[in-house]
Amino acid sequence: MSLTSEAGQSQSELGSILPRPARLARFNVSGSHLPRAQTIAAPSIRQPLSLPQRYTVRSFNMSSSSSSAAASGSQKKHKVAIVGSGNWGSAIARIAGHNTQRHSDIFEHEVQMYVFEEDYKGKPLSQVINETHENPKYLPGCQLPDNVVANPSPVDAVKDATMLVFVLPHQFIRSVCKQLKGKVDPNAHAISMIKGVEVKDGKISIFADVIQEALGISCSALSGANIANEVAQDKFSETTIGHRADAKGRENAELFFKLFDTPTFKVGIIEDVAGVSLCGALKNVVAIAAGFTDGLGWGDNAKAAVMRIGLMEMKRFSEEFFDGVKPETFTETSAGVADLITTCLGGRNRKCAEAFVKTGKPFDQLEKELLNGQKLQGTETAREVHELLAARGKVDDYPLFKAVYSIAYEGIDAHDLTSRL
Amino acid sequence: MSLTSEAGQSQSELGSILPRPARLARFNVSGSHLPRAQTIAAPSIRQPLSLPQRYTVRSFNMSSSSSSAAASGSQKKHKVAIVGSGNWGSAIARIAGHNTQRHSDIFEHEVQMYVFEEDYKGKPLSQVINETHENPKYLPGCQLPDNVVANPSPVDAVKDATMLVFVLPHQFIRSVCKQLKGKVDPNAHAISMIKGVEVKDGKISIFADVIQEALGISCSALSGANIANEVAQDKFSETTIGHRADAKGRENAELFFKLFDTPTFKVGIIEDVAGVSLCGALKNVVAIAAGFTDGLGWGDNAKAAVMRIGLMEMKRFSEEFFDGVKPETFTETSAGVADLITTCLGGRNRKCAEAFVKTGKPFDQLEKELLNGQKLQGTETAREVHELLAARGKVDDYPLFKAVYSIAYEGIDAHDLTSRL
Numbered sequence: 029m030s031l032t033s034e035a036g037q038s039q040s041e042l043g044s045i046l047p048r049p050a051r052l053a054r055f056n057v058s059g060s061h062l063p064r065a066q067t068i069a070a071p072s073i074r075q076p077l078s079l080p081q082r083y084t085v086r087s088f089n090m091s092s093s094s095s096s097a098a099a100s101g102s103q104k105k106h107k108v109a110i111v112g113s114g115n116w117g118s119a120i121a122r123i124a125g126h127n128t129q130r131h132s133d134i135f136e137h138e139v140q141m142y143v144f145e146e147d148y149k150g151k152p153l154s155q156v157i158n159e160t161h162e163n164p165k166y167l168p169g170c171q172l173p174d175n176v177v178a179n180p181s182p183v184d185a186v187k188d189a190t191m192l193v194f195v196l197p198h199q200f201i202r203s204v205c206k207q208l209k210g211k212v213d214p215n216a217h218a219i220s221m222i223k224g225v226e227v228k229d230g231k232i233s234i235f236a237d238v239i240q241e242a243l244g245i246s247c248s249a250l251s252g253a254n255i256a257n258e259v260a261q262d263k264f265s266e267t268t269i270g271h272r273a274d275a276k277g278r279e280n281a282e283l284f285f286k287l288f289d290t291p292t293f294k295v296g297i298i299e300d301v302a303g304v305s306l307c308g309a310l311k312n313v314v315a316i317a318a319g320f321t322d323g324l325g326w327g328d329n330a331k332a333a334v335m336r337i338g339l340m341e342m343k344r345f346s347e348e349f350f351d352g353v354k355p356e357t358f359t360e361t362s363a364g365v366a367d368l369i370t371t372c373l374g375g376r377n378r379k380c381a382e383a384f385v386k387t388g389k390p391f392d393q394l395e396k397e398l399l400n401g402q403k404l405q406g407t408e409t410a411r412e413v414h415e416l417l418a419a420r421g422k423v424d425d426y427p428l429f430k431a432v433y434s435i436a437y438e439g440i441d442a443h444d445l446t447s448r449l
Numbered sequence: 450m451s452l453t454s455e456a457g458q459s460q461s462e463l464g465s466i467l468p469r470p471a472r473l474a475r476f477n478v479s480g481s482h483l484p485r486a487q488t489i490a491a492p493s494i495r496q497p498l499s500l501p502q503r504y505t506v507r508s509f510n511m512s513s514s515s516s517s518a519a520a521s522g523s524q525k526k527h528k529v530a531i532v533g534s535g536n537w538g539s540a541i542a543r544i545a546g547h548n549t550q551r552h553s554d555i556f557e558h559e560v561q562m563y564v565f566e567e568d569y570k571g572k573p574l575s576q577v578i579n580e581t582h583e584n585p586k587y588l589p590g591c592q593l594p595d596n597v598v599a600n601p602s603p604v605d606a607v608k609d610a611t612m613l614v615f616v617l618p619h620q621f622i623r624s625v626c627k628q629l630k631g632k633v634d635p636n637a638h639a640i641s642m643i644k645g646v647e648v649k650d651g652k653i654s655i656f657a658d659v660i661q662e663a664l665g666i667s668c669s670a671l672s673g674a675n676i677a678n679e680v681a682q683d684k685f686s687e688t689t690i691g692h693r694a695d696a697k698g699r700e701n702a703e704l705f706f707k708l709f710d711t712p713t714f715k716v717g718i719i720e721d722v723a724g725v726s727l728c729g730a731l732k733n734v735v736a737i738a739a740g741f742t743d744g745l746g747w748g749d750n751a752k753a754a755v756m757r758i759g760l761m762e763m764k765r766f767s768e769e770f771f772d773g774v775k776p777e778t779f780t781e782t783s784a785g786v787a788d789l790i791t792t793c794l795g796g797r798n799r800k801c802a803e804a805f806v807k808t809g810k811p812f813d814q815l816e817k818e819l820l821n822g823q824k825l826q827g828t829e830t831a832r833e834v835h836e837l838l839a840a841r842g843k844v845d846d847y848p849l850f851k852a853v854y855s856i857a858y859e860g861i862d863a864h865d866l867t868s869r870l
Contacts, residue, residue, distance in 0.1 A: 253749070253750045253753035253754060253757075254750060255748065255749055255750050258748040258749070258750045258751070259750065263747050263748045263750060263751055264742075264747060264750065264751040264754060264867040265750040265751065265754060266750075266754040266757065266758075291868070292867070294754075294870075321685075326684050326685060327676065327679040327684045328674070328676055328679070328790075328791040328794045328795050329674045329675060329676050329679045329680065329684060329685065329686035329687075329791055330679070330684055330685040330686065331790075331791075331794070332674040332783075332787040332788070332790040332791040332794070333674060333685060333686060333687040333715075333783065333787055335786075335787065335790055336674075336687065336781075336782075336783060336786055336787040336790075337687075339781075339786070340781060356780075359777075359780035359781060359786070360757075360760075360761060360780060361757075362753075362754065362757060365756075365757055365760070365780070365786060366753040366754055366756065366757040367753070369749075369752075369753040369756055369757075369790060370749045370750055370752075370753040373749045373752070373753070373794075374749050446685040446713070447712070
């Protein structure tokens, strides 16, 4: 089968050293995802996509990636480790467990999952997961495939792994990376599913960069309109992988596409690791603003306006502080506009912000009452972003971010939200 | 006061023959709207907007527009007529009435409003409106300013008008234009607030073009996340004016900006009359799909995914069938992404589609039961779009539009929605 891409390059010309040729996988910014392999050749589907000129068609030429584990022995398969096992970690481990079985030509059967050990009804949580194939603490009622194996040691979990999925709460990233340093295959691929950013000493970092630098391996990012419980129930979702611009980055995205894409969890790909990461962090600030409008009873026009203005600030902020960020990551991908919608419809940031306006209680009290003391990411990120902007003298350039900070931390009346935009 | 735009041109250099200089008014695609006149000079607000390169900064040089009514006599003011008086027409007449008073240097005091005459509790509706300054049939409980005068004759209402606001149900446009032909100031400016498109003989037209061609006057389009009742209550909203590329079109947008912009109804401007018009029509098709996901109980991920995919199809469709459409109209303006959000959150298309799935009743029955027999725009537009695409052999290029049509008109199970994307 020969498939001509928009750039005129025949797919059949693309070499691949994966056991079976990897399909062209990329984010189809003009609409829905690329059809599966069996339909990809249909000219009526392919012709009209007419990608705008600014999108280059990327072809993943796997033959150039001689450093991958699969490449080092021509039939060696990729071994997957999930580093994290909370609500989202368990949901994604379930998909990875199924897809390693589905693509048994590419992946080893077993998927290791690092579990932060804790007591669950008198037993270690990892033991409970391995006995019941369920994470009753963080994803109750959801059956994990048998090939997902819980492991209380992060070092042991990643042993021989060539693909690492980081899905930890962000405060644990640096300490886990410290433990893993020197214990990870130097050719391994990593992906970060961590929401949030790190702001330190007037600098902002995404966690994909933190991981890549700490471990010296290529790290992509995955984010999208992905409420974990819905994904775990196979309710239809899209997600976005943002990858690095080099060949290793493209191979990385191709592999994680194979690991995660299913008929109900559709993976798009875009060459923008920072944009995808920042979407996941900054949308929570906008959700706080959307929650304020809900609390004030301002209606759908105002909420949509706040979401639109927030999306534009997310994009502008990211373009200002990170090189190579693509605007369409924000406006056209699941990580961008779609996740913003999901987060502003439901989501605990929206919910707590609504309660903040309605009850007049401070956020730390609402966290205790509504979130069992867990910290809200939206207010935390608003504070971090504010500190960064203040250090750079740019607070006034982002009126929505500023208003959220002022209302949450400085006692400004939420009614002033839109007069500040 | 001298204000330097991103292009380096000083605002003070921009001539204007309006009685007072018109401010630079344009859609600020990087975030919120331009600040009002009194704050526009603040460098901390202006500097950081950093518009992407593809946006040209437009400066409205009113001195070139010698054909305008205001221009023909140096102090002659613009006279406004609203052609239509339904829910949205009445809400926008209220704003226009207030703003003609606020900008009494630009506009005549009186605003004529054409009212399709009908009986309201034994009296002509136009008489009731003029006696009570309220439209009790279509916008009950909302006080219209005294300078809005209802007029049952469209020809009389537009007499001497230099600015015409078309806000009629689309089925009446051609007949009203026929009545107005030759009776309108040839230098008048028009704006269309009509949702929907006209599909005839395998051709698709926007109503701004229909009006422009029928009357020979420059016609812009206005659309946005604008639920009429919320706008009428001064709840915060944004809207978007899409205008033509020529000098007359820019002058048109500048004037309608002045007529409509208020602190709670913020007007953005973009040079894209077709994109703004098409957003208003096509979003209703996407809202039908979003309503299906609500009816199926698929959750927020799926709904956000359908909205994202729908937005991309709206953009692609518009770029395919209309010249000069800007992608950012769809992804960054109130007419685009924000109105899509509003429409998919509330809105009767969404509501009826939800009921369609939950009750199994056909749409024409739901229209009778839920909408007092009014026709749903989303299903109607889906059918028109489908006919156009079928005539061009392009149905398969738009899987979401196709799925909506197939579910609404061909008995396809709504559960198949996402498997077709």
